[in-house]
Amino acid sequence: MAAQTLQLFLETAQIKNSVNFPETKLEPRNDTTIRVAIVNNNKSGVLSELLGVLAKANMNILQQVNKSKGEIAYNVIDVELNDFSGEDAIRSWSALQKTLTMVDGVISTRFMNDVYGTGYAKQINGEYFV
Secondary structure (H helix, E strand, O other), rough: HHHHOOOOOOHHEEEEEOOHHHHHHOOOOOEEEEEEEEEEEEEOHHHHHHHHHHHHHOEEEEEEEEEOOEEEEEEEEEEEEEOOOOOOOOOOOHHHHHHOOOOOOEEEEEEEEEOOOOOOOEEEEEEEEE
């Protein structure tokens, strides 16, 4: 069961049977989307700031779930692939991930593409780690 739970998390960002995180599930994503999983402090304004970053990058959100458990919130957001051709400051997936990760209150982000378990970034004391 533990191996299946971990595999499910790595492949879909779904959380099941966790002690510290809320149970979270989204429908499967298709090949024209990127799934973004974000762990943040459960405090007012963080989700708004995250959605503002996605809006600035001209991201179209296809589906989203936001769950919290105690002091932790977990967001899973599917966005359409984007060519970053707009006039925004965000010009790439890596720049978008860094911007999201550095939002005050964000602990970590994971961008899921077709290589499961990749695209992880973390913020520690205001420093960005990939």
